[in-house]
Amino acid sequence: MxxxxxxxxxxxxxxxxxxxxxxxxxxxxxxxxxxxxxxxxxxxxxxxxxxxxxxxxxxxxxxxxxxxxxxxxxxxxxxxxxxxxxxxxxxxxxxxxxxxxxxxxxxxxxxxxxxxxxxxxxxxxxxxxxxxxxxxxxxxxxxxxxxxxxxxYVALLNLDLFEKFGVEPPKDGRWTWDEFVTKLKALTRYETPDGQIHEGVAPPELAPKCKQYYGLVTNLGPMEYEAYSIIFNAGGRILEKTADGEVVSGLTSPGFIEGVRRLAALEFDYRVCMPSIGAMTQEQSWNVWRDSRTCAVTFQGAWCITACEVANAAIESSNARKRAAGRLNELEQPIRYAIAAPPHDEGTTPVLGxxxxxxxxxxxxxxxxxxxxxxxxxxxxxxxxxxxxxxxxxxxxxxxxxxxxxxxxxxxxxxxxxxxxGIMSPLVPGTERIDKVLQQELQKAVLKDPRTGKPQATPEEAVRAADKKIRAILERAKRAAMRHREK
CATH class of the missing domain: 3.40.190.10 (Periplasmic binding protein-like II)
Known part of the structure; x- marks a missing residue:
C-alpha cells in the first residue's frame, strides 16, 4: 500500500x-x-x-x-x-x-x-x-x-506491539517523560530466527538475521515538526514574546536545550528510536509505523486517525476478497491503534505542537x-x-x-x-527562513557522523548555531518592519 x-x-x-x-x-x-x-x-x-x-x-x-x-x-x-x-x-x-x-x-x-x-x-x-x-x-x-x-501532532500507538511485549499503554493518553522512556525501552526488542525475543537492539553480527522492534520512529526536517513534541514538553519554544511584545529567539532557554538533549538521547543513549531521526521524513516515519508494524509509537498530525481508518477499511476489503478466494493464509490484520499526548514532566500538563x-x-x-x-x-x-x-x-x-x-x-x-x-510561534513578517536554518542545525544533533559514530553536533552546539542565525533573521525582520511603518 x-x-x-x-x-x-x-x-x-x-x-x-x-x-x-x-x-x-x-x-x-x-x-x-x-x-x-x-x-x-x-x-x-x-x-x-x-x-x-x-x-x-x-x-x-x-x-x-x-x-x-x-x-x-x-x-x-x-x-x-x-x-x-x-x-x-x-x-x-x-x-x-x-x-x-x-x-x-x-x-x-x-x-x-x-x-x-x-x-x-x-x-x-x-x-x-x-x-x-x-x-x-x-x-x-x-x-x-x-x-x-x-x-x-499526537502520539500514535500500535496497540498490538504494546500487547505483544506486555506494556500498558499510557492511561488516559498521558505519560511522564520517565514513564515514556521506560515503556519505549520495554518495547524495543529483537526476535531471533528461533522465535526468541530479546531486550534492546540486536548486536551488529546478529542484526541481519533478526527482526528488530523499536519503541519509537520519528522525523526531523524542513517544515516537519513532529519531533518537537519532545522539545515543547521540556519547556522549549522556538520564538517567545517578551513583556513588551518583542519576539525573540527561545532556543537558548534551558527547556529548549533539554528538549534537544532528550530527542538525541532517544536515539544515541537509550537506543529506543529507529536510527536517523534527522534523515527521516514525515512520510517515511508514517510509512514505517503503518506498514512495517515494528515501531510502537510515532508522532503524527491527528489526520493519522482518519488515515488509520481508511487503511483498515482497505485491509478489510482486501481480506474479504482473499476469504472468497480461499487464500486464508494471506489475511492481513487491521491496525489496532490509540492516540496519546506527548510525554510531559511530572507535575505539568502536556502540550501539543x-x-x-x-x-x-x-x-x-x-x-x-x-x-x-x-x-x-x-x-x-x-x-x-x-x-x-x-x-x-x-x-x-x-x-x-x-x-x-x-x-x-x-x-x-x-x-x-x-x-x-497547541503551541504555535508568533506571527512575524520576514521570518520565513527560520524553519530552514533551525532544522538544518538541529538535525546535526540527531545525525550520526560516519567517521566517529557520534552525533555531528552536541545539542548545545546545534542550538547555539541555530540561535545565532535566528537572531540575525529576527533583527533583519525588525529593521524591515520599522522601515515599513515609516512609509
Whole structure:
C-alpha cells in the first residue's frame, strides 16, 4: 500500500469527491463566464479537505448564493503540492483571489500589505474564539485572518506491539517523560530466527538475521515538526514574546536545550528510536509505523486517525476478497491503534505542537460592499455546521462555543482537550527562513557522523548555531518592519 502523508491523503481523497461534485454542477470552477445578472463575483481559492468537509463547503456555497442572489462564488481548488506558490504568484501579479484558504497566515503577505485587517468585522465574535487562535493570526494589534481550526501532532500507538511485549499503554493518553522512556525501552526488542525475543537492539553480527522492534520512529526536517513534541514538553519554544511584545529567539532557554538533549538521547543513549531521526521524513516515519508494524509509537498530525481508518477499511476489503478466494493464509490484520499526548514532566500538563492553523484571509478590496461580503462569506463557511463538520478531519474548531467535539469519546477526549493550547510561534513578517536554518542545525544533533559514530553536533552546539542565525533573521525582520511603518 502506498505511503501516506497528510497532503497526499487529503489531496487524493478530497480531490476525487470534488471532481465528482463539479461534474454534477455542485460548484463553479474558475474560468467560467459570469452571466449578465452577476453583480459581485467572489474569487474563492482553497486547498482540499476530506469528503464530509468538501460536501459541507459545496452546500454552504450554494446556501450563501441563495441568501445573496447578487453574489456568485467562483471556486478554485488549489493543489497541495504547489498551490501556495500559485497564490504567491497571483499576489505578485496584482491579481490575488478575494477569499483564500491558508494554513497559517503567510508573513510574506503581511509584509506586502495585501491582506485586509479584520478587527472591525470580528468585534462581536472575538470573545468566542480561542485566544491562541486569534494570537496566531495577529500582528501589531491587527487580525489578518479568520481562524477556522487548529491541527496538532499526537502520539500514535500500535496497540498490538504494546500487547505483544506486555506494556500498558499510557492511561488516559498521558505519560511522564520517565514513564515514556521506560515503556519505549520495554518495547524495543529483537526476535531471533528461533522465535526468541530479546531486550534492546540486536548486536551488529546478529542484526541481519533478526527482526528488530523499536519503541519509537520519528522525523526531523524542513517544515516537519513532529519531533518537537519532545522539545515543547521540556519547556522549549522556538520564538517567545517578551513583556513588551518583542519576539525573540527561545532556543537558548534551558527547556529548549533539554528538549534537544532528550530527542538525541532517544536515539544515541537509550537506543529506543529507529536510527536517523534527522534523515527521516514525515512520510517515511508514517510509512514505517503503518506498514512495517515494528515501531510502537510515532508522532503524527491527528489526520493519522482518519488515515488509520481508511487503511483498515482497505485491509478489510482486501481480506474479504482473499476469504472468497480461499487464500486464508494471506489475511492481513487491521491496525489496532490509540492516540496519546506527548510525554510531559511530572507535575505539568502536556502540550501539543500545532501542525497548522486553518484560516481564511481576505485580500485587499477597493469596494467596501464587496469587502464586507467577502468577510461575511468567510464567517458563513466557518460558523455553525462549519465548526461541527471539523470532527471528521480531526482538527479542533476555532469557536469556544463549539466545545470539544470528542468529549464523549473516551479514546480521544483527553488528548483533543489539549488542542486549543497547541503551541504555535508568533506571527512575524520576514521570518520565513527560520524553519530552514533551525532544522538544518538541529538535525546535526540527531545525525550520526560516519567517521566517529557520534552525533555531528552536541545539542548545545546545534542550538547555539541555530540561535545565532535566528537572531540575525529576527533583527533583519525588525529593521524591515520599522522601515515599513515609516512609509
Amino acid at each position: 502506498r505511503a501516506l502523508s497528510r497532503r497526499w491523503f487529503m489531496g487524493v481523497v478530497a480531490g476525487g469527491l470534488l471532481a465528482a461534485a463539479c461534474l454534477m454542477g455542485g460548484c463553479r470552477e474558475s474560468g467560467g463566464k459570469e452571466s449578465a445578472h452577476d453583480q459581485i463575483v467572489i474569487e474563492f481559492w482553497d486547498f482540499p479537505h476530506l469528503p464530509d468537509t468538501m460536501r459541507y463547503l459545496q452546500e454552504a456555497i450554494a446556501r450563501f448564493e441563495r441568501l445573496h442572489p447578487e453574489v456568485r462564488i467562483r471556486y478554485t481548488k488549489l493543489p497541495w503540492q504547489d498551490g501556495q506558490q500559485k497564490v504567491i504568484l497571483a499576489v505578485n501579479s496584482g491579481r490575488p483571489p478575494d477569499v483564500c484558504g491558508q494554513v497559517n497566515v503567510s508573513s510574506r503577505f503581511i509584509a506586502q500589505d495585501v491582506l485586509e485587517p479584520l478587527n472591525d468585522y470580528l468585534r462581536e465574535d472575538l470573545a468566542d474564539f480561542h485566544p491562541s487562535y486569534i494570537e496566531a493570526v495577529s500582528y501589531e494589534g491587527k487580525i489578518y485572518a479568520l481562524p477556522w481550526y487548529k491541527a496538532c 500545532s501542525s497548522g492553523l486553518g484560516t481564511y484571509v481576505i485580500f485587499r478590496q477597493s469596494d467596501p460592499r464587496k469587502r464586507a461580503l467577502c468577510v461575511e462569506f468567510a464567517k458563513f463557511l466557518t460558523s455553525g455546521e462549519g465548526q461541527r463538520v471539523l470532527k471528521h478531519e480531526n482538527v479542533y474548531p476555532s469557536r469556544i462555543s463549539t466545545g470539544n467535539l470528542w468529549a464523549n469519546d473516551p479514546k480521544f477526549a483527553s488528548v483533543f482537550a489539549l488542542f486549543p493550547d
